[in-house]
Amino acid sequence: MPIVFILNYFCKKEYSNILLLIASLIFYAWGEPYLVLLMMFSVIINWAIGKAIDRYEGNTKKMYLVIGIVCDLTILGYYKYAGFFISTINKIVHREWLPVPNIVLPIGISFFTFQAISYIVDVYRGDTECSPKIVNVALYISFFPQLIAGPIVKYREINKQIEERNITWWKVSSGFKRFIYGLAKKVLISNVLGMCVDTIYSYDITVIDIRAAWIGALAYTFQIYYDFSGYSDMAIGLGKMFGFDILENFNYPYLSKSISEFWRRWHISLGSWFREYVYIPLGGNKKGKVRTYVNLVIVFFLTGLWHGADFSFILWGLYHGFFSIVERMGFKKVLNKSKIISTLYCFLVVNFGWVLFRANDTLTGIRYITRMVMPWRHMDIGIEQGFYLDRKTIFVGICAVIGMGLLKIIVPKKIADKWKDSIIEAIYCILLLILCLASIASDTYNPFIYFQF
Numbered sequence: 001m002p003i004v005f006i007l008n009y010f011c012k013k014e015y016s017n018i019l020l021l022i023a024s025l026i027f028y029a030w031g032e033p034y035l036v037l038l039m040m041f042s043v044i045i046n047w048a049i050g051k052a053i054d055r056y057e058g059n060t061k062k063m064y065l066v067i068g069i070v071c072d073l074t075i076l077g078y079y080k081y082a083g084f085f086i087s088t089i090n091k092i093v094h095r096e097w098l099p100v101p102n103i104v105l106p107i108g109i110s111f112f113t114f115q116a117i118s119y120i121v122d123v124y125r126g127d128t129e130c131s132p133k134i135v136n137v138a139l140y141i142s143f144f145p146q147l148i149a150g151p152i153v154k155y156r157e158i159n160k161q162i163e164e165r166n167i168t169w170w171k172v173s174s175g176f177k178r179f180i181y182g183l184a185k186k187v188l189i190s191n192v193l194g195m196c197v198d199t200i201y202s203y204d205i206t207v208i209d210i211r212a213a214w215i216g217a218l219a220y221t222f223q224i225y226y227d228f229s230g231y232s233d234m235a236i237g238l239g240k241m242f243g244f245d246i247l248e249n250f251n252y253p254y255l256s257k258s259i260s261e262f263w264r265r266w267h268i269s270l271g272s273w274f275r276e277y278v279y280i281p282l283g284g285n286k287k288g289k290v291r292t293y294v295n296l297v298i299v300f301f302l303t304g305l306w307h308g309a310d311f312s313f314i315l316w317g318l319y320h321g322f323f324s325i326v327e328r329m330g331f332k333k334v335l336n337k338s339k340i341i342s343t344l345y346c347f348l349v350v351n352f353g354w355v356l357f358r359a360n361d362t363l364t365g366i367r368y369i370t371r372m373v374m375p376w377r378h379m380d381i382g383i384e385q386g387f388y389l390d391r392k393t394i395f396v397g398i399c400a401v402i403g404m405g406l407l408k409i410i411v412p413k414k415i416a417d418k419w420k421d422s423i424i425e426a427i428y429c430i431l432l433l434i435l436c437l438a439s440i441a442s443d444t445y446n447p448f449i450y451f452q453f
Contacts (some may be wrong), residue, residue, distance in 0.1 A: 084309035121180025145238035165243035182233025252405035
């Protein structure tokens with residue numbers, strides 16, 4: 001990354017996109033040596049489809065859009081869901097009717113596929129012009145800072161920046177600072193909490209008591225937030241360093257007062273994508289209450305399925321959809337009466353949902369939740385707290401709670417403004433970077449294996 005940054009800073013503007021594209025392909029090939037060809041195939045197909053959509057009108061134009069979407073979803077479906085659907089069919093018929101294929105899942109395929117779909121749909125709608133240069137589309141789909149874990153970027157949000165952008169030292173310093181904060185979230189908080197979570201979830205469910213269950217659930221709630229938002233911060237920071245302004249992806253989601261608000265604050269780019277390309281085309285909330293509820297069920301079903309090819313993820317998505325519908329049916333008015341109660345309600349709902357998300361299977365997740373809410377049934381079991389919780393984890397957990405948004409509430413705006421871009425913050429960032437590098441050098445923990453995006 002430092003080499004690419006230096007080369008990009010000094011190279012001519014007309015060669016910057018080519019340089020970044022080559023760097024992105026090398027970056028992806030480093031982890032997926034041959035599957036980089038799949039991503040390039042997706043780039044070529046969608047660029048060609050975009051050109052065809054721009055050229056034709058009427059039914060022919062619509063036909064090319066359908067062909068493009070089908071191609072994208074077929075690639076995603078084969079690599080990510082073929083094994084899941086075939087194994088599900090085999091379970092339904094109670095025999096090995098079809099052989100389950102052993103397919104390697106390409107890293108980040110859900111992200112670059114959704115970006116490809118948004119490109120051809122926006123060209124079809126006239127929201128953006130099709131790019132005459134395949135290099136621009138290739139860079140848009142493969143840009144390495146956000147290729148692996150998002151945010152999901154729409155072409156119309158970044159097309160002008162691909163064509164023309166300026167790199168200033170203020171933007172570079174701002175991006176580098178944002179990158180360090182994101183790296184610290186990932187390395188200093190998420191990784192530490194992740195080891196606690198992994199230890200608890202490694203035990204058989206029959207020996208997990210209420211204390212271990214709640215510690216594991218809360219630790220994972222903060223682990224996944226700091227992990228995912230940390231990746232987004234790093235992507236946004238790196239984008240700035242290369243002259244791009246990538247939209248925010250998280251906005252203190254654990255301060256939400258309803259599940260609907262939570263999804264406006266959590267993984268904003270994904271929620272925006274489903275709202276714009278699925279929910280609204282289905283009719284949104286314009287076709288009556290029943291149709292609105294059906295549309296919400298479809299969107300949250302797809303949201304769960306997008307996260308992974310497993311029934312646990314589908315259940316997690318429908319779980320959030322259920323509470324979104326309940327709030328629309330009138331419960332939101334009850335929540336509006338108390339900010340404290342509504343925030344606590346939302347946090348607990350999300351917390352229980354993450355148990356379903358993290359558990360090895362749906363049944364284990366449900367049994368885990370019973371340990372949390374019905375302790376009287378499991379009073380004679382338990383594991384030694386020292387096996388999964390130490391002073392380091394407790395300290396990091398306290399920092400995680402403060403950092404989820406409480407610091408923003410507690411610290412006066414005047415102090416926050418003085419801190420921002422000050423010498424003290426610069427020194428703080430340097431110290432954070434040193435700590436991150438020391439932690440990376442001494443630790444091989446990688447929670448990304450638990451995400452199937």
